[in-house]
Amino acid sequence: MIRFSVVMAASVQIFYTLGKLET
Numbered sequence: 001m002i003r004f005s006v007v008m009a010a011s012v013q014i015f016y017t018l019g020k021l022e023t
Helices: 001-023
Strands: none
Touching: none
C-alpha cells in the first residue's frame, strides 16, 4: 500500500510538472 501511494504521488507530481512546462 505504501509503495502504491508513493507511485501515485510521483505520477501526480510528474503530470503536474509536464502540464506546467507545456503551458
